Amino acid sequence: MAVRPAAGRRAIEVLLESELPHAEDRRLVLVDATYEGGDRETEFTVRINGRKRRVRITEQNSPLGIVDAWQRHRSQEDPDGDSILVVTGAVPADQLGWDLRAHAVRRRSLAVDPADIVKQLFGAADLDARMAGEKWLLDALLEAEPADHWPRSGAVLTRDRAVRALLAARLGLGDTTSDTLDFDADTLFAWTRTGAGPALFAALPAAERAGLSEWLEKTVGPAAPTLLALAADQRGADALPLGALASAALAASSAEAAGFALGTLYGSALASFDALRPFADAATGVVTRWIAQAEGGGPHGNEARSRVLAVLNRADQLAADARLSPLIGTDRLLPSGYRARLRALAATLDGDVAHAEAALRELAEHQLAELNAESTDMARTAVRLVRWLNGPMPKTVSTGQAVQEHMASAGWADLAVGILSEGDTSLDTAVGEAYHRLIGAVRERRTRLDEAFARTLADWTETASQQATGGALLIENVLAEAAAPLARDGGRPLILVLDGMSADVAVQLAGELDRKVWTEVIPKPRPGKQAARQAAVSMLPSLTTISRASLLSGEPAQGGQSVERAGFTTFWRKRHRDAHLFHKGGYEGPPGHRLAPELLDTLASDDVVAVVVNTIDDALADGREGARGRWNIGDISKLSDLLNAARDYGRPVVLVSDHGHVLDRTPRGHQQTDVEGVGGARWRTGTPQQGEIALAGPRVLAGGGQIIAAWRDDLRYTGRQAGYHGGAAPAEVTVPVITVVPSADLIPAGWTLLPAESTAPHWWRGGDAAPMRAGSAPLAEKPRGRKAAPALEGEGIFMLPGRGTLGEQAVQSPLFKAQREFVRLAPTEKAVAAVLDALLSAGGKLSPGAVAAAAQAATGKSQRNPERFATVLERLLNIDGYPVLQLIESGRTVQLDKSLLQQQFLGGAA
Template sequence: MTPRPVVGRRAIEVLLQAELPQAEGKRLVLVDAAYEDRGRDTEFTVRVDGEHRRVRVTDQESLLGIADAWQRHRTEAAAGQDDVLVVTGQVPADQLGWDLRAHAVRHRPLSVDRAEIVKQLFGATDVDARMSGERWLLDALLEAEPVDGGWPRAGAVLTRDRAVRALLEQRLRLGDTTSDTLDLDADTLFAWSRTPAGPASYAALATAERDGLAAWLTQAVGPAAATLMALAADGRGQDALPLGALASAALSSPSAEASGFALGTLFGQALSSFDELRPFADAATGVLTRWIAQAEGSGAQREDARGRVLDVLDHADRLAADARLSPLIGTDRLLPSGYRARLRDLATLLDGPAGHAEAALRELSEHQLSTVYADSTETACTAVRLLRWLRSPMPAVGSVAQGVHTHMTSSGWADLAVGVLAEGDGSRDGVVSGAYERLIAAARERRARLDEAFAHRLTVWAEGASAQAPGGSLLIENVLAEAAAPLARSGGRPLLLVLDGMSADVAVQLAGELDRRVWTEVVPRPRDGEQATRRAAVSMLPSLTKISRTSLLCGQPEQGGQDKERAGFTAFWKRRHRGRGAQLFHKGGYEGPPGHRLAPELLQALASDDIVGVVLNTIDDALADGREGARGRWRLGDITKLPDLLNAARDYGRPVVLVSDHGHVLDRTPRGHQPAPAEGVGGARWRTGTPGDGEIAVAGPRVRTPGGRAVLPWREDLRYTARQAGYHGGASLAEVTVPVITLVPSAALIPEGWTLLPSERIAPGWWHGEEGSAASAPEPLTGAPAAATTGAGAAAIDAAEETAVTRPEPAAEAAPHPADPAGLGERIVGTELYRAQRQFVRGVQDAKGDRAVAAALDALAAAGGKLSPGAVAAAAQAATGRSQRNAERFATVLERLLNIDGYPVLQLVESGRTVQLNKALLEEQFLGDAG
């Protein structure tokens, strides 16, 4: 006898709801199927045509059993009730007598068509023909129907894909039953494998249903789904993505054969063939690559993606260690262990030539987690930058002016690098930490040599330096006259922001965070043959707030406190600009009351025509409270109210002068280091008396101490008072150098005789690794303490300085981009097409305009096709002498000139921060075959 199908309660309910409305008065239903709960009767209630009917189901295997059950039901049913008896069983229809069949719905046993029932459950009028032969799917749909609301409506035809997606969502919470399109992909499947309940639900399904779902997913998602679902069925869904990452590492390793054996152990029976390994590995790495890209974003999404990536890959590394696979996959480009191995390889090369370390840095940057471990990658990059500086020729300090200038444009960046490395690396790898420690020691030793050479120059210079004889230096008391006053011409209203204690390394960090779409950095136009660079002033001596800041704000050598500064600031502008009003705000005077970011009085001043100054003490205060003991990096948001002040300056159209009164040195001495015993201590870094090792004696009009004499240490590890996070007052470059950064919110506010400073000319060449910035011969990283640079070492420095020039030289400045050797720009402007095009573009319709365009194109070509608008405008200005006051406007002119018929030869990209040239398209458009 052919076995009858097996039905459950839900199938019976659907059958009754379909048949009873057309069988009025009938209470017996014969079903040609076996009931799933054979051996016992089942009772339940079903809703038919809005009314509840009591149903009893009994499974009988003989004609006598059926007759007896029906007789009992009729006898036991209460009068007037319409309870229904459903008889399932194995009795053939031809054995049933007509006396029994007369009472049955349709007078015969009803067949159970699962496809028909499923169709009704989904509210469809037809069902995909393929489903009729898939009993596993139909049974699963009947069994898994949602209790609350049933299956979602499917429209006219219930497709197989729609039915399977609905089953996946209900059984495994995988997919979306409300979507009309296939919405499952590898990302969804691997993410599901990491949920606690999903894989467990799959493992609990019947074998036929698991196999059917796995086959459908393999067809829909790809071959990786088969392996993933096999792992889920084996209770190892959480291992799927980590194993995929390991498979990728193993298949890419030089020891792929040995790795494959270890992988087989890890996968077990989930991997039926090694042919399945590659698609599984590719799918997993594709998912992880997309997650890594999300981790490069910002906000909560970034942290969530970063956490997911590291959780998976750390798990992969643990699995590899357990299977003894780690040595075979080495420096894999996806796993954290591979990143750490590459970082360690880089660290071992920091004692040698810069070129070897740069190659290792490229390897590290190519690792897929380099952006996830962004801080560690940036620290490693900083280490290589510092190594380039150490391998570059030792700059001679020919004068105080040159020393301060070089510090602002080069050695101050080295201080920044040391500060970053001093924070350490998050990997906590002893090899990496040790390499960074040696690099810091070598940098400090070199900086000590520079400080000693500078101190010798400072001693001689201080004896006669004054506003009348500055020796080529910008003096701090002249900053208002030479940096702020030009911005006040023709009614300009500069805002002077004095960041007390800001050293060169802090200044370059803060300036680097400025939005270059808002702020344009400007400097006085350099003399012919020189490059535009940032400026720095020389502090008063000792480099103390009460001396240097007061002199800065008064515009002449002075000493005093806030009252003196306010009076001197007002007097300077009144004297300098024929009664021009000026207001100076100190700490406590510019912070707003509750509900206000800035004080209303300050906002009123900014809205007026007065010159405004604000003193910000955050950096100087941090030296005492220990903030820099935790980290040396500074951001705009770390300086109290600085972002608000910059925003207000922008809104009121005010140029800004970011300036300090002195710099500082950090305390990097070992714990327990004691103050140096000394006589006549006046502060942490100055005293009176006779200079000793690491100190100089200064005297002259710039030394504002009783008697005009002082002893100042140039060694950064010397102090005379209790320990703090940092100090100032001494004679080191970091303390005496005063950064001066001038910014305008509009090109129309660039003073006459000034020019914009391209972003490419801010950092020194060694910072970006420009060719020729590092010497080929390595300099041993001895790590000698600063105090060791005395005697013969100092004499050697003095001997080297005999040949040094006495005026500032931009030794660390990025070299200007050379003209195209083939004269690309000149060839372009010489074409007929260019001459025809320029007739329609204002501003370039003369010979100077042609030279400006040619120079801009040559500079872009030499830079690989990308420069900031400022650098492009500077190249044009250098070639013609014609000021390009608005760099973005000049770039827009170039766009209109070169982008014929809409072809993107030249574009402003990255929100206007970069000019991008397509050289190939330029040559094709203008030169054709001649290009």
């Protein structure tokens, strides 16, 4: 006996909606199927031709039962006389009498074909042949039809289209109205983290769950069954954390033990361990893509970061619950792995630099390194200090050399100490203690350097003057040496005096300047000397009333604003220029103005302008800086506005201080009280004691020309502040001088650009970075095993063909020579070869300034506009659109593709 089809309520409704409009007044419907609607769905209403009609369903398995049911239905009170009786059951059609069939729609039993009904629901003329035998899919489509019905599918309803529609209706995956669904592992794993998604899947009939799982496995990949099994087990929210944890377990050194522990977490959802690898790979792929989104920042990046951390922190929690944590160790994805790598790095900071470098690489390779950028950067800073500690002890030869060394290197160590002093965001006590010990070791070395500097300073101070500088740049000579060259031929410099700016603050502010707007320049160094920023020596004691007055007057002076203003005017009047000096309150704009209109009017004139900004000094005095070790341009009142105004008015800028400062980093702040003649926080008169030095000479403008100055950074004579000045430490005495121009046309004669690569010391950039020679980029790459051919006279024949560096070989190629004929104002072959070799030596990336410096070093010709020079190189080298060389990072970096260079100009030869 054939098995009769089953029909649910929706199948009956569709049948009625199809048949009743053409059934005249017949109210009996015989259905050749068994009813699956259950007792609660035996009475309902349907809308036929816009009119609601009541329906009652009865299951009968004998002719007598059908007759009795029909008679009772007719005898029931029916005011409208249009109620419908639907009889389902297993009575063969030939056993029904003609008198009964005469009352039935179509006078016979109606067959129920789910496939036909599905076609009607989707408005399709035909159905995918594969669907005919898939009862689970047909039944689910009938049961899951949305209130606004299934969308029209066209001539043929394909199986994929039907399943996509079912997923949208049942599980909220996608949109039922869409013809396509971009379905991938990201979509499926994201769905597991929705509130209702996994619960909806768990509530589906087993056959439907199995059918959807099979389809998703083919569509998404082999990870789908495990994911859906977890959802069916009501653990869908943990699918992604479990996948990340599986990846860690499979990569563990004792993978078998880790896998066993992992099996307890998965339970019955894990069909076999063979299914674990694809599931883990899919999960880590999703998390990795989310991490990339998070690294992009912005609102979407922040949301992605929250998702990533929620997933991975949950994975760590699951690992702890299953006692897996010791087995997965330093996993490259989990937060616990990042913390373990950070602790491992901290343990190396007391030892050899090679171990610290290796630990830093391990930390940076962790996939959460960028999401923990502050912690990673702090670790990188710690390793920089280890490099500094393991480097040779700088020798203090002279005061001028010492302040230059402090500006170029030791000041960066101060910056690093300031950063580490803030403490790591992980709040890990082991890491914090390691940083504390490292800071102590740095301060011990700095103490030796500071003592040597103080002794040299004392000897130098006895005779130093404007007429006998001893090779040092004096603060009273800064205007003449740094500002006056910018004012030649009608130049209009803006001098920004940042009171209290020490070397570590200066390098931070300079590093934040937009290199597309500002070009840093310095006087051309003597041959063989390294390119470096300028640094001057303050007056003594290093106080505002002495050093700032001397700076702005261009000669030793002492006094307040009136002395400064008179001295500044007199200095420039001697050079036949009008000048204006603005102090605090004079340059800040009234309500509605960012800067004072008087200042803007002056900047628009041809006069020399100076502005004194007290933010740093005020912060130190008021204690607002605290242990914070970093300063941004936005932290300095109106500095951003002043720089923007200078740019808009085409003015070069000199960023200069009057003195530096030392920060109070002692727990309670050591104060020496049993001393005489206290003149300030860091100087006094009397007899020197431990940590102090006696200073006397023409540059000592307090204490009758003889003072006692503290050189230890933890020594003070007055109440505690955030920082102090007036002593003899190089951090106080060194005066940074940073000069930038908004246009290469404003570089004064005898000056040259300073590449960004020349500003940081080699130990800051990396252990294998070499210092740059004056006016040059890093040394060109030399071929191993042979010497470069000697240079010959004449452009274009300065080397033997096929010999020399890679850059030299490239510019000798026929293709390069032909291309050069078509590029207007193309640089010389020597210049291009030097640039290529400098880029190759630097790993393929340099700033435009360094590229221009490499060309200048090779030819002696100054490249005054580095960005324009790089653009010309692009046109020269990028034949047929191949990006051999290109400006990236918004024009801040020039990048060379070595393999493309070889393919394009050397036929692929190395």
